[in-house]
Amino acid sequence: xxxxxxxxxxxxxxxxxxxxxxxxxxxxxxxxxxxxxxxxxxxxxxxxxxxxxxxxxxxxxxxxxxxxxxxxxxxxxxxxxxxxxxxxxxxxxxxxxxxxxxxxxxxxxxxxxxxxxxxx
Amino acid sequence: xxxxxxxxxxxxxxxxxxxxxxxxxxxxxxxxxxxxxxxxxxxxxxxxxxxxxxxxxxxxxxxxxxxxxxxxxxxxxxxxxxxxxxxxxxxxxxxxxxxxxxxxxxxxxxxxxxxxxxxxxxxxxxxxxxxxxxxxxxxxxxxxxxxxxxxxxxxxxxxxxxxxxxxxxxxxxxxxxxxxxxxx
Numbered sequence: 513x514x515x516x517x518x519x520x521x522x523x524x525x526x527x528x529x530x531x532x533x534x535x536x537x538x539x540x541x542x543x544x545x546x547x548x549x550x551x552x553x554x555x556x557x558x559x560x561x562x563x564x565x566x567x568x569x570x571x572x573x574x575x576x577x578x579x580x581x582x583x584x585x586x587x588x589x590x591x592x593x594x595x596x597x598x599x600x601x602x603x604x605x606x607x608x609x610x611x612x613x614x615x616x617x618x619x620x621x622x623x624x625x626x627x628x629x630x631x632x
Numbered sequence: 633x634x635x636x637x638x639x640x641x642x643x644x645x646x647x648x649x650x651x652x653x654x655x656x657x658x659x660x661x662x663x664x665x666x667x668x669x670x671x672x673x674x675x676x677x678x679x680x681x682x683x684x685x686x687x688x689x690x691x692x693x694x695x696x697x698x699x700x701x702x703x704x705x706x707x708x709x710x711x712x713x714x715x716x717x718x719x720x721x722x723x724x725x726x727x728x729x730x731x732x733x734x735x736x737x738x739x740x741x742x743x744x745x746x747x748x749x750x751x752x753x754x755x756x757x758x759x760x761x762x763x764x765x766x767x768x769x770x771x772x773x774x775x776x777x778x779x780x781x782x783x784x785x786x787x788x789x790x791x792x793x794x795x796x797x798x799x800x801x802x803x804x805x806x807x808x809x810x811x812x813x814x815x816x
Contacts, residue, residue, distance in 0.1 A: 554809070554812035610651075
């Protein structure tokens, strides 16, 4: 049976964010770099306890870190680490490669030839 | 014969496509989260802008209305106090407006093109802006008809202006929080 991990040859770090909430957290943090804990819980419709569990899993692998910041009220922000950025970038490139190697897709040369024929 | 796919190839293809669908579903859900977060940031920015306008402009007007009193208290020139009030208004309001516009442009640039999941987003912002402006004009024009004293008129105009904009800003911020809680 083919699994995502086998097909994409995911590393241990990458396997951690295969669960949907953790994947959404990583994708959001990859783009925004840091997000408030409360906003994250509301966005993902998770309870604080549930989100804390997911954040801890990501923290254990060094992909993200959370810290307290002093604003007009105390806030906890979750930030992506340099390793997290690298791991997610690596995952995206593996996904791109997977799409390129997908069976049943006509080869690029054939696609180009078909395009030329239709243009003619 | 060579072009025919074996059963193993078929099964392998189906397996790959199933994985692709699984990954696609995951990416789509994550994109929805990102889109909602961008909407939240945009609304929050507009709300903050309304609150700042509602605070800085009336504050500057109050400083200008009380230049004589403030000059006497601080022992400085009334013209200097008036200039400081003006500079305060220009620097804070224009600086913040520029920052908000830049930040909003930065967020909008990253938002994928096409129909937003919340197509009522812009009309809602326009409605809030219109309501705030209409309420402010109404509340400012009513005392104009009743008050002949210039200083009293100034206070009567500044307070509703400030209240109108701050209220609109708070409403927009509340609307922004609602975006976060909206499920996919």
